[in-house]
Amino acid sequence: MSDMQTVLGEGTVQIEFDESFYPKDAIYGAAYVFIDRCYVHLDRAGDKRVRVTLRAKNASTADSKSFAGELENELLGQAWRLSIASENRQLIESITARALGGAAGPPGLDELLAMDIDEATAFDDPLGIAMSWEEKYKKKGGSSEETRAAGSTLGDDDETTRVPPVVPVASPATDETEKAT
Amino acid sequence: MTFVTLGQKPVAPPDLVPVRFRDVAGDVLLTNPWGDWTFVSKTEFADLTRGKLDTASELYTRLGDKNFLRSKIDADKVAAELRHKKRFLDYGPNLHMLIVTLRCNETCVYCHASRADMDAVHTDMTPEIAEKCVDLALQSTSPAITIEFQGGEPLVAFDIVKHVVQYALQRNRAYGKELGFTMVSNLSLMDEEKLKFLVGHKVQICTSIDGPIELHTKQRVLVGGSSYLQAVRWIEKINKAYIDIGLDPTLYHVEALLTTTRDALGKPREIVDTYINLGCRAIFLRPVDPFGFAEKTRAKIEYDRAAYRDFYRTAVEHILDYNRRGEQVLERYAAIFLTKILQGDDPNFLDIRSPSGSGVGALAYNYDGKIFTSDEGRMMHETGDDSFVIGDARTATYRGLMKHETVRALVMASIREVQPDCVSCTYAPYCGVQPEHSHRTQGTIFGRMRESTLCSVHKGIQDYLFEKLREDDPKTVEILRRWTTVRERTHFVHASAAS
Amino acid sequence: MIELRFHEELYDGFAIDEAVKLYEPYAAFTLVREPGGYIVKIEGRPESEGGADEALVAAELANYALGKTIERSRAATPATGEAKAAADDDATKEAA
Numbered sequence: 097m098s099d100m101q102t103v104l105g106e107g108t109v110q111i112e113f114d115e116s117f118y119p120k121d122a123i124y125g126a127a128y129v130f131i132d133r134c135y136v137h138l139d140r141a142g143d144k145r146v147r148v149t150l151r152a153k154n155a156s157t158a159d160s161k162s163f164a165g166e167l168e169n170e171l172l173g174q175a176w177r178l179s180i181a182s183e184n185r186q187l188i189e190s191i192t193a194r195a196l197g198g199a200a201g202p203p204g205l206d207e208l209l210a211m212d213i214d215e216a217t218a219f220d221d222p223l224g225i226a227m228s229w230e231e232k233y234k235k236k237g238g239s240s241e242e243t244r245a246a247g248s249t250l251g252d253d254d255e256t257t258r259v260p261p262v263v264p265v266a267s268p269a270t271d272e273t274e275k276a277t
Numbered sequence: 278m279t280f281v282t283l284g285q286k287p288v289a290p291p292d293l294v295p296v297r298f299r300d301v302a303g304d305v306l307l308t309n310p311w312g313d314w315t316f317v318s319k320t321e322f323a324d325l326t327r328g329k330l331d332t333a334s335e336l337y338t339r340l341g342d343k344n345f346l347r348s349k350i351d352a353d354k355v356a357a358e359l360r361h362k363k364r365f366l367d368y369g370p371n372l373h374m375l376i377v378t379l380r381c382n383e384t385c386v387y388c389h390a391s392r393a394d395m396d397a398v399h400t401d402m403t404p405e406i407a408e409k410c411v412d413l414a415l416q417s418t419s420p421a422i423t424i425e426f427q428g429g430e431p432l433v434a435f436d437i438v439k440h441v442v443q444y445a446l447q448r449n450r451a452y453g454k455e456l457g458f459t460m461v462s463n464l465s466l467m468d469e470e471k472l473k474f475l476v477g478h479k480v481q482i483c484t485s486i487d488g489p490i491e492l493h494t495k496q497r498v499l500v501g502g503s504s505y506l507q508a509v510r511w512i513e514k515i516n517k518a519y520i521d522i523g524l525d526p527t528l529y530h531v532e533a534l535l536t537t538t539r540d541a542l543g544k545p546r547e548i549v550d551t552y553i554n555l556g557c558r559a560i561f562l563r564p565v566d567p568f569g570f571a572e573k574t575r576a577k578i579e580y581d582r583a584a585y586r587d588f589y590r591t592a593v594e595h596i597l598d599y600n601r602r603g604e605q606v607l608e609r610y611a612a613i614f615l616t617k618i619l620q621g622d623d624p625n626f627l628d629i630r631s632p633s634g635s636g637v638g639a640l641a642y643n644y645d646g647k648i649f650t651s652d653e654g655r656m657m658h659e660t661g662d663d664s665f666v667i668g669d670a671r672t673a674t675y676r677g678l679m680k681h682e683t684v685r686a687l688v689m690a691s692i693r694e695v696q697p698d699c700v701s702c703t704y705a706p707y708c709g710v711q712p713e714h715s716h717r718t719q720g721t722i723f724g725r726m727r728e729s730t731l732c733s734v735h736k737g738i739q740d741y742l743f744e745k746l747r748e749d750d751p752k753t754v755e756i757l758r759r760w761t762t763v764r765e766r767t768h769f770v771h772a773s774a775a776s
Numbered sequence: 777m778i779e780l781r782f783h784e785e786l787y788d789g790f791a792i793d794e795a796v797k798l799y800e801p802y803a804a805f806t807l808v809r810e811p812g813g814y815i816v817k818i819e820g821r822p823e824s825e826g827g828a829d830e831a832l833v834a835a836e837l838a839n840y841a842l843g844k845t846i847e848r849s850r851a852a853t854p855a856t857g858e859a860k861a862a863a864d865d866d867a868t869k870e871a872a
Contacts, residue, residue: 120786124842124845128842129721132720133720135838135839137780137838139783140783140812169725169728172697173723177697181695187692191366195366195637196637196679198368199679200676201676201679207676
């Protein structure tokens with residue numbers, strides 16, 4: 097069973113814990129919360145164990161026990177938040193895109209004119225939208241990736257059935273994003 | 278060592294939608310993700326956790342009527358209601374706070390770090406900066422804009438106030454917004470000429486009243502005078518001026534705001550009596566907040582939020598008593614939450630919505646042109662924390678402000694439905710917490726709600742309101758419903774056609 | 777002299793480099809790479825030469841290195857979807 101070990105000093109706290117309970121991002125996030133009040137150091141304390149050291153910037157007014165408790169609570173909160181965010185990523189993106197898109201509104205003429213579109217980039221076509229189907233999935237001289245993506249064996253005539261690769265359908269979030277920009 | 282058997286793993290009836298639950302008033306309050314609510318007895322709740330729901334029962338019918346059963350939900354209707362409730366997402370900031378000066382002639386015990394002495398003229402907003410602020414505000418995607426004058430004491434920089442009003446009205450001819458103005462003032466520098474302008478240009482006036490005269494004058498020091506008597510004198514004059522131009526006094530009157538300090542906690546009834554005697558129809562029982570100067574005087578004025586909750590209950594009971602005797606007066610916090618709970622609507626109070634209004638609902642423009650996601654963000658700037666600066670009125674573009682990474686971070690941090698604790702809180706559909714508050718008190722814009730004083734206040738208020746709804750006294754419920762009725766103050770709106 | 781040890785699994789080497797560069801005016805630094813991490817040796821410079829207390833420099837450097845490590849680790853992970861991309865475009869150009 098893992099345990100969390102806490103060592104309190106005058107204006108300092110050292111907490112050691114099993115990192116399998118807390119993703120690295122949670123450890124970073126929790127430690128960072130103290131960066132205005134403390135000097136923070138992370139270290140390994142053995143296999144799969146992390147030690148966080150907090151040293152109060154103002155030792156005379158620091159409450160080490162309170163820092164320790166806060167850090168433990170923040171670790172839990174950060175870990176849980178990462179889990180919730182991961183499960184609800186689409187919801188977060190959707191709400192955020194809608195809020196920012198609604199607030200920002202469409203770009204004005206000045207902004208469109210200021211966009212980095214010139215002769216070199218104007219005809220970039222990363223998704224191959226402007227390309228004809230035949231050109232994209234040509235029978236002869238096509239790359240092996242294209243033929244695999246086509247999903248069937250090649251034949252010598254146009255009647256060979258080809259299965260085009262799956263094209264991702266824009267999600268509502270993406271649509272809002274398109275509107276926003 | 279004693280082992281406690283936790284019992285069977287709960288199993289919900291398959292037809293039940295995801296619910297959150299909380300013990301309230303001896304029963305169990307259930308809410309669903311779209312804001313419907315119902316009470317069930319503890320026995321009924323225990324049955325639900327064992328997957329039992331008799332389709333012939335009254336409970337089944339009730340749950341079906343309130344969108345708690347998948348098989349009975351009209352998904353299109355619920356989706357439309359949710360879209361309506363969250364319509365504020367489609368619009369940018371409607372509230373634009375202009376801090377026209379930091380100079381102030383009063384010294385208030387809880388004052389935020391936005392006050393300078395009367396000779397600090399360098400803290401007056403220049404006309405050029407004021408115009409830039411108005412230009413940005415009018416570019417908001419919100420069809421309705423309110424420009425709110427704050428300070429310091431905005432009457433100190435009245436020339437700038439006048440300039441902003443006139444400039445905004447003129448510029449709005451091109452934008453066509455529904456434009457409104459409000460001013461938060463201690464009223465001690467008011468005179469007939471200023472009053473004539475403000476009333477003539479439909480500027481709504483708000484002031485602070487901390488309670489009975491002795492409490493107010495102790496907390497709000499006006500050198501050479503009584504801050505309370507001055508405020509009351511002008512409240513009466515302004516209210517009379519509204520009557521003189523034919524406005525309904527029950528709708529048009531000076532709004533007053535309370536900041537509940539430690540000294541106020543022992544006087545809930547006296548504070549309510551004071552407000553009602555002044556003709557106020559709404560009382561906003563705001564707890565003290567942690568920004569600015571208030572931090573330095575925290576030892577004198579701060580308090581445990583349990584004490585605030587007791588104060589709140591006593592004060593609101595007293596307000597309800599007035600209502601039962603025929604006085605029409607509401608408590609603002611309650612009205613905000615009840616609008617969501619009883620009407621299924623959102624009044625768009627920026628500090629109690631998800632995501633919060635930081636940046637996307639409101640902007641604060643400091644006298645020097647710096648722009649902030651909120652007035653709280655601006656107050657933190659005054660004490661050295663620039664986390665919430667997002668631009669300068671002289672150089673910023675509107676869309677640039679809305680696309681600022683800080684605005685994005687605050688939006689994401691304030692989506693309550695996906696934050697620890699809020700994710701399983703019964704009040705998540707109605708609640709909201711300002712991320713700047715969490716940053717100030719806990720060092721993180723996400724916040725740890727169990728340690729948040731704001732969360733504690735919001736939970737306390739909602740517990741109280743749901744207790745009242747559980748009691749289901751018809752007269753009380755009728756009063757609470759009436760508090761959700763919105764009577765638009767159309768007089769204060771400069772409609773676009775008229776600008 | 778103060779020695780700061782940064783475990784390579786917890787700190788980014790480039791972040792440490794950046795931190796050292798930032799605080800170079802205040803102290804003399806020696807960086808050593810060893811198995812498992814990085815060592816930063818800090819020797820204070822006299823105040824008359826623009827230096828600062830080496831303990832303070834060490835502490836501030838460690839905080840900065842942590843912040844930069846976090847920044848780099850976030851930049852390295854895929855952005856949180858379309859919302860970030862949508863809002864990001866001109867934010868840095870237009871923010872005052």
